[in-house]
Amino acid sequence: MTPTPEKIDLLIEARWIATVETDAILHNHAVAVRGGRILDILPAAEARQRYQATEQHRLEQHILIPGLINLHTHAAMTLLRGIADDKPLMEWLQRHIWPAEGALVSAPFVLDGTRLACAEMLRGGITCFNDMYFFPEAAAQAATEFGMRAALGITTLEFPGNYASDADDYIAKGLAAREACRDNPLLSFCLAPHAPYTVSDRTFQRIATLAEQLDLPIHCHIHETRQEVADSLQQHGQRPLARLQALAQLGPGFIGVHAVHLDDSEIRLLADAGCSIAHCPTSNLKLASGIARIAEMDAAGINIGLGTDGAASNNRLDMFGEMRLAALLAKGSSGDAAALPAARALRMATLNGAKALGLDAITGSIARGKQADLCAVSLAELECQPCYDPLSHLIHVAGREQVSHVWAAGNCLLEHKTLRLGKEFRLDASAALWQNKAEVCTGKAHAP
Amino acid sequence: MTPTPEKIDLLIEARWIATVETDAILHNHAVAVRGGRILDILPAAEARQRYQATEQHRLEQHILIPGLINLHTHAAMTLLRGIADDKPLMEWLQRHIWPAEGALVSAPFVLDGTRLACAEMLRGGITCFNDMYFFPEAAAQAATEFGMRAALGITTLEFPGNYASDADDYIAKGLAAREACRDNPLLSFCLAPHAPYTVSDRTFQRIATLAEQLDLPIHCHIHETRQEVADSLQQHGQRPLARLQALAQLGPGFIGVHAVHLDDSEIRLLADAGCSIAHCPTSNLKLASGIARIAEMDAAGINIGLGTDGAASNNRLDMFGEMRLAALLAKGSSGDAAALPAARALRMATLNGAKALGLDAITGSIARGKQADLCAVSLAELECQPCYDPLSHLIHVAGREQVSHVWAAGNCLLEHKTLRLGKEFRLDASAALWQNKAEVCTGKAHAP
Ligand SMILES: [Zn+2]
Ligand SMILES: [Zn+2]
Numbered sequence: 001m002t003p004t005p006e007k008i009d010l011l012i013e014a015r016w017i018a019t020v021e022t023d024a025i026l027h028n029h030a031v032a033v034r035g036g037r038i039l040d041i042l043p044a045a046e047a048r049q050r051y052q053a054t055e056q057h058r059l060e061q062h063i064l065i066p067g068l069i070n071l072h073t074h075a076a077m078t079l080l081r082g083i084a085d086d087k088p089l090m091e092w093l094q095r096h097i098w099p100a101e102g103a104l105v106s107a108p109f110v111l112d113g114t115r116l117a118c119a120e121m122l123r124g125g126i127t128c129f130n131d132m133y134f135f136p137e138a139a140a141q142a143a144t145e146f147g148m149r150a151a152l153g154i155t156t157l158e159f160p161g162n163y164a165s166d167a168d169d170y171i172a173k174g175l176a177a178r179e180a181c182r183d184n185p186l187l188s189f190c191l192a193p194h195a196p197y198t199v200s201d202r203t204f205q206r207i208a209t210l211a212e213q214l215d216l217p218i219h220c221h222i223h224e225t226r227q228e229v230a231d232s233l234q235q236h237g238q239r240p241l242a243r244l245q246a247l248a249q250l251g252p253g254f255i256g257v258h259a260v261h262l263d264d265s266e267i268r269l270l271a272d273a274g275c276s277i278a279h280c281p282t283s284n285l286k287l288a289s290g291i292a293r294i295a296e297m298d299a300a301g302i303n304i305g306l307g308t309d310g311a312a313s314n315n316r317l318d319m320f321g322e323m324r325l326a327a328l329l330a331k332g333s334s335g336d337a338a339a340l341p342a343a344r345a346l347r348m349a350t351l352n353g354a355k356a357l358g359l360d361a362i363t364g365s366i367a368r369g370k371q372a373d374l375c376a377v378s379l380a381e382l383e384c385q386p387c388y389d390p391l392s393h394l395i396h397v398a399g400r401e402q403v404s405h406v407w408a409a410g411n412c413l414l415e416h417k418t419l420r421l422g423k424e425f426r427l428d429a430s431a432a433l434w435q436n437k438a439e440v441c442t443g444k445a446h447a448p
Numbered sequence: 449m450t451p452t453p454e455k456i457d458l459l460i461e462a463r464w465i466a467t468v469e470t471d472a473i474l475h476n477h478a479v480a481v482r483g484g485r486i487l488d489i490l491p492a493a494e495a496r497q498r499y500q501a502t503e504q505h506r507l508e509q510h511i512l513i514p515g516l517i518n519l520h521t522h523a524a525m526t527l528l529r530g531i532a533d534d535k536p537l538m539e540w541l542q543r544h545i546w547p548a549e550g551a552l553v554s555a556p557f558v559l560d561g562t563r564l565a566c567a568e569m570l571r572g573g574i575t576c577f578n579d580m581y582f583f584p585e586a587a588a589q590a591a592t593e594f595g596m597r598a599a600l601g602i603t604t605l606e607f608p609g610n611y612a613s614d615a616d617d618y619i620a621k622g623l624a625a626r627e628a629c630r631d632n633p634l635l636s637f638c639l640a641p642h643a644p645y646t647v648s649d650r651t652f653q654r655i656a657t658l659a660e661q662l663d664l665p666i667h668c669h670i671h672e673t674r675q676e677v678a679d680s681l682q683q684h685g686q687r688p689l690a691r692l693q694a695l696a697q698l699g700p701g702f703i704g705v706h707a708v709h710l711d712d713s714e715i716r717l718l719a720d721a722g723c724s725i726a727h728c729p730t731s732n733l734k735l736a737s738g739i740a741r742i743a744e745m746d747a748a749g750i751n752i753g754l755g756t757d758g759a760a761s762n763n764r765l766d767m768f769g770e771m772r773l774a775a776l777l778a779k780g781s782s783g784d785a786a787a788l789p790a791a792r793a794l795r796m797a798t799l800n801g802a803k804a805l806g807l808d809a810i811t812g813s814i815a816r817g818k819q820a821d822l823c824a825v826s827l828a829e830l831e832c833q834p835c836y837d838p839l840s841h842l843i844h845v846a847g848r849e850q851v852s853h854v855w856a857a858g859n860c861l862l863e864h865k866t867l868r869l870g871k872e873f874r875l876d877a878s879a880a881l882w883q884n885k886a887e888v889c890t891g892k893a894h895a896p
Contacts, residue, residue, distance in 0.1 A: 081833070085840040086789035120831050285780030286844070288787070315844040316831065325773075332733030339736070341534035382875050383568050383764065385529070386883035392533040396734070396763045401849040427830050435834035 003050075008034045010410055011053035013044040014064035014376060016390045019366040020351050023343035025391060031064065033372040036410035041366060055412065057405065061380035063390045065346065066365050067127025067149075067373035067408060068319040069353030072219075072257045072278035072307025074133045075142075076113030078120065079104070079434040081311040083442070089225070089287050096442060097312055103441035104434065105162045110135040112430040114142035119419060119427055120317045122146060124400035125375035127408040130255070130278070130307070130357060132192045132219055134163035136177040140187055145423065147413045149373065151357050153192030153219055154178065156207065158200055167203040171210070186409060188357065190255070195221040196240035197228055201247060208248040217253040217358055219278075220244070223266070224258040225289050241266050250275055255356045257307065258283075259297070260290045267293065271300040276356035279348070281325040282316075283309035294326060295334040298344070305353035306345075320400040323349050327395055342395040376405040451498075456482045458858055459501035461492040462512035462824060464838045467814040468799050471791035473839060479512065481820040484858035489814060503860065505853065509828035511838045513794065514813050515575025515597075515821035515856060516767040517801030520667075520705045520726035520755025522581045523590075524561030526568065527552070527882040529759040531890070537673070537735050544890060545760055551889035552882065553610045558583040560878040562590035567867060567875055568765045570594060572848035573823035575856040578703070578726070578755070578805060580640045580667055582611035584625040588635055593871065595861045597821065599805045601640030601667055602626065604655065606648055615651040619658070634857060636805065638703070643669040644688035645676055649695060656696040665701040665806055667726075668692070671714070672706040673737050689714050698723055703804045705755065706731075707745070708738045715741065719748040724804035727796070729773040730764075731757035742774060743782040746792070753801035754793075768848040771797050775843055790843040824853040 010033035017026040019041065030047035032040040042050070084096035110133060121129060128149035131139050136152040143150035154174025156167050164170040178189040191207050193199040199207075199220075211218050222240055223229060232240045241262075244250055252274035259270070259277045270277065279292055298304055306322045308314050323345045330340035354364025363373045377398050379387055384397050406414035413420055458481035465474040467489065478495035480488040490498070532544030558581060569577060576597035579587050584600040591598035602622025604615050612618040626637040639655050641647040647655075647668075659666050670688055671677060680688045689710070692698055700722035707718070707725045718725065727740055746752055754770045756762050771793045778788035802812025811821045825846055827835055832845050854862035861868055 079834060081836070082840040082844060083836045085837065085844060086786050088785050092785065116830065116833065123831070282776060285776035286785065288779045288783050288785040290783070291780060315840070325776075328730060328733035328773075331736045332739060335736050335738070337536050337540065337734065337736040338534050382564065382879075383571070385564065385876055385879035386527060386886075388529070388531045388883060388887070389533065392530040392763070396530060396533060399847055399849060401847060428833055431830075431833035435836060438834075439836070 005050060005052040008032050008039060008051045008053045010055045010372065010407070011047060011051050012057045012059065012064060012374065012376070013047065014059040014062050016063040017041070017366060018063060018065045018346060018391060018394070020066050020347055021365045021367050031366060031372070031374065033410045036371055038366060038368055038370050038372050040368065059376050059405070062376045062378050062404060063394055064366070064374060064376050065394065066350040067363070067375050067406065068125045068349050069305065069357070069364060070121060070126050070129040070308055070317065070319055071255065071305035071353040071356055072280055072309055073117070073129050073131055073317060074310030075117035075129060075131050075139060076110040076133050077310035077312045078116040078317070079109060079113040079431060080438065082315045083312060083438060085315070092287070100438050100442050102162065104437060105134055107135045107138040109434065110138035111142055112434060114139040115145065115425055116427050116431055117311070117317055118142050118146035118148055119425070122148065122406055122413050122419060123403065123417070124318050124320065125377065125403040125406055126317070126319055127373040127375065127406060128353070128359070128363060130190065130219060130353070132194070134161065136174060137180055140177065140181050140184070143187065144184060146421065147408050147411050149186045149363065149408055151188045151190050151217075152177065152181070153190055155192045155194060156203060157194045157198045158203065159198070167200065171206065188359065190217045190219040190357070192219040195224070195228070196232060196243060204244065204247040204249060211253055217255055217356070218249055219255045220249070220257065222256040222259055223261045226261055229261050239266070241269060245269065253358065258289065258292065260284050260292045262293060267297055267300050267302070270297070271302045276303040276305060276352070278305050278307040278356070279326060280307045280309040281322060281329050283313045287313050291329055291333045295330045295336065295339045298340065303352050303355050304348050305356045306349045318400050319349050320398060323395050342391045345395050346391065372407055372410040374407045375403060378402045378404045453498060453500040456480050456487060456499045456501045458503045458820065458855070459495060459499055460505045460507065460512060460822065460824070461495065462507040462510050464511040465489070465814060466511060466513045466794060466839060466842070468514050468795055469813045469815050479814060479820070479822065481858045484819055486814060486816055486818050486820050488816065507824050507853070510824045510826050510852060511842055512814070512822060512824050513842065514798040515811070515823050515854065516573045516797050517753065517805070517812060518569060518574050518577040518756055518765065518767055519703065519753035519801040519804055520728055520757055521565070521577050521579055521765060522758030523565035523577060523579050523587060524558040524581050525758035525760045526564040526765070527557060527561040527879060528886065530763045531760060531886060533763070540735070548886050548890050550610065552885055553582055555583045555586045557882065558586035559590055560882060562587040563593065563873055564875050564879055565759070565765055566590050566594035566596055567873070570596065570854055570861050570867060571851065571865070572766050572768065573825065573851040573854055574765070574767055575821040575823065575854060576801070576807070576811060578638065578667060578801070580642070582609065584622060585628055588625065588629050588632070591635065592632060594869065595856050595859050597634045597811065597856055599636045599638050599665070599807075600625065600629070601638055603640045603642060604651060605642045605646045606651065607646070615648065619654065636807065638665045638667040638805070640667040643672070643676070644680060644691060652692065652695040652697060659701055665703055665804070666697055667703045668697070668705065670704040670707055671709045674709055677709050687714070689717060693717065701806065706737065706740065708732050708740045710741060715745055715748050715750070718745070719750050724751040724753060724800070726753050726755040726804070727774060728755045728757040729770060729777050731761045735761055739777055739781045743778045743784065743787045746788065751800050751803050752796050753804045754797045766848050767797050768846060771843050790839045793843050794839065820855055820858040822855045823851055826850045826852045
């Protein structure tokens with residue numbers, strides 16, 4: 001006598017599952033989901049007996065992985081994608097990015113840009129992103145419309161911009177946005193002091209106090225360029241990380257973005273303090289910042305996640321590209337072909353990102369009780385044949401174009417490569433509109 | 449009175465055309481093709497008046513570029529794609545690649561593997577590849593079946609293998625294959641001494657003589673690893689390039705593959721001799737060989753093309769990936785964000801490759817009188833929005849999955865992302881068959 005099957009919301013069978021809880025691959029298993037959470041992970045044949053699901057998927061040539069976590073981006077900058085490439089860094093910033101931002105950045109810009117970013121990220125298997133930009137309530141609206149998980153920045157700089165007048169105003173507005181989003185379980189917030197060179201000691205001290213009071217992570221660019229380190233030595237008499245340590249920023253909640261130029265003692269400092277790093281390899285190369293010492297940081301035990309950075313310096317919000325490049329650079333720059341194996345690159349793009357954001361109890365791996373944030377990648381294409389090792393193919397062969405399905409909190413957001421949204425967004429038209437405005441304001445002739 | 453339109457075979461209108469003859473982009477132009485050759489490049493509106501084409505394409509959101517040229521591959525190694533990743537180099541070669549090759553390499557293996565490679569390359573916009581492998585007549589058959597242009601290696605090593613017994617036997621077999629392919633205008637040959645560490649002085653001397661007599665390029669791995677340079681110093685008392693210079697290999701027909709470890713005098717030597725380099729950035733990182741000094745070689749005037757290397761060390765035959773990585777690494781390793789701009793990366797992947805192969809009079813750019821080797825890339829996807837600069841998008845945003853159409857010698861080989869072949873190949877089934885054989889012979893358990 002077979003027992004009555006249990007009713008659940010979602011059952012996904014896949015040829016391969018990389019849970020990221022361990023490095024082992026499950027073959028022909030299934031994930032059972034109820035109420036947005038993972039209820040069970042079991043052999044597919046058994047799952048069919050035990051569960052009766054409202055929504056069911058048989059992914060016969062796919063690998064199911066946790067939804068990818070983009071640990072550093074400026075999502076709305078999609079609207080400035082490729083506006084000024086192949087330029088030296090300061091010219092890029094001063095003559096192109098800052099003037100364009102000065103003319104355009106507004107709540108509607110952030111809403112449209114983050115919508116475009118969400119669409120791109122979802123199509124590439126990303127279910128959660130850590131954003132640092134202005135007007136976080138507009139970014140929150142976009143993430144919510146697309147059903148994505150997001151950690152939004154309480155972005156803070158000293159100087160005035162379109163969004164806020166000074167550091168206290170930035171913080172006040174960020175905290176108000178956090179308050180307004182309190183009821184959305186997919187949204188969380190990070191304190192986001194932009195960088196050591198744009199934030200004062202006094203503001204960092206306020207941020208340390210807020211981080212402790214509100215139990216929030218601190219998300220900050222650090223040691224991106226040689227120049228940043230040299231300038232800090234001149235201005236503050238110490239390297240940026242030493243200054244941040246003195247200002248009580250460094251701890252398990254600290255997410256240092258880039259960390260390209262670290263000496264050995266700084267790697268030990270970050271490891272001892274339990275900090276996380278958001279490694280953005282494409283951005284670091286494209287802006288000629290250098291190559292972060294990932295193999296050494298990993299060996300030292302630093303929690304390393306991966307980020308795309310903004311689309312103005314990448315120009316893809318593509319975590320498959322970042323996983324592959326991180327693995328390749330770790331090998332190429334360490335001289336060890338065994339450095340950063342495929343399973344470790346996937347862990348960086350998932351569980352390590354969740355850990356950095358303090359979200360590892362609810363996402364980042366496929367485990368009972370966690371939220372069902374999932375991504376299915378087809379390995380059926382001829383470009384993936386033959387397949388000796390699905391995990392190696394995931395990193396070194398597959399592209400984001402092979403992502404077929406995405407779920408966040410159990411909701412199917414991408415099905416057979418098509419976004420499932422409640423609403424039509426006309427992303428192309430809004431991108432064209434903002435492009436036109438950007439070209440007018442930067443004096444760039446509009447191409448016919 | 450309008451004149452009667454001229455009858456032609458093919459007219460392709462595109463929103464943007466990058467001819468690579470100059471770095472300028474043509475807007476709303478058309479390419480007219482007759483008898484496989486480019487007859488005209490002119491404004492689209494004018495083209496519709498002047499020509500009446502049998503085959504016509506209006507590519508309204510596409511950039512048309514020359515067919516990409518993969519300047520270094522071992523095409524048939526697709527069948528070993530990812531067989532042993534994340535292993536140190538010598539373990540990778542000695543315990544995995546060589547045993548698998550020893551057990552499998554044969555004319556049927558090369559035929560099936562090269563077919564799979566051709567399908568992958570065509571879908572990624574590659575119309576011409578420079579191959580170094582065994583059984584070149586089997587590779588020639590595959591290239592011909594797929595309508596691709598190929599430069600096939602008269603591959604030469606000292607030690608015996610499944611294909612030949614000694615260096616003279618390798619050369620004899622390669623020359624016989626060349627003779628057998630004499631009537632195929634899409635095929636050419638290169639002398640392909642494998643590397644300084646696998647080829648003797650005597651054989652290099654024979655190759656120099658043959659290169660001169662037969663007017664053939666020489667395609668050879670050089671200075672790939674530090675170890676190779678150190679071993680040569682110990683064994684020959686000189687670095688590999690000095691030895692090759694003494695053995696009369698270096699000249700305008702020399703294509704040095706990798707060239708990762710060069711000192712300043714070696715860069716000058718290659719420039720002065722008019723040599724070409726096949727830069728394979730993914731392979732160099734993946735095997736932990738290092739980063740070639742491309743910005744400096746380019747500044748010295750060396751002709752640099754791009755290659756994927758074989759699928760066992762990449763694991764994609766993807767020239768979009770190589771263009772992007774070459775551009776990123778040149779910036780990141782030189783510290784100059786303006787290094788290797790997009791137009792230059794495209795030139796490396798097209799005209800420079802043709803020049804290295806001695807084929808620049810017939811392919812590598814979109815110019816009157818050249819063969820119509822063309823690739824259309826759609827920039828319509830939301831991942832490409834907005835588009836300030838189509839050339840920057842081609843390198844930094846687009847992926848090979850956006851290639852929509854490919855022509856070689858005027859024949860449409862890929863149309864709306866679908867291969868147009870005269871015959872069905874069952875590439876998946878043959879890949880699975882060879883995978884099974886490889887797993888049996890390397891003692892790897894077959895996953896369920
Ligand atoms: Zn950033
Ligand atoms: Zn090679």
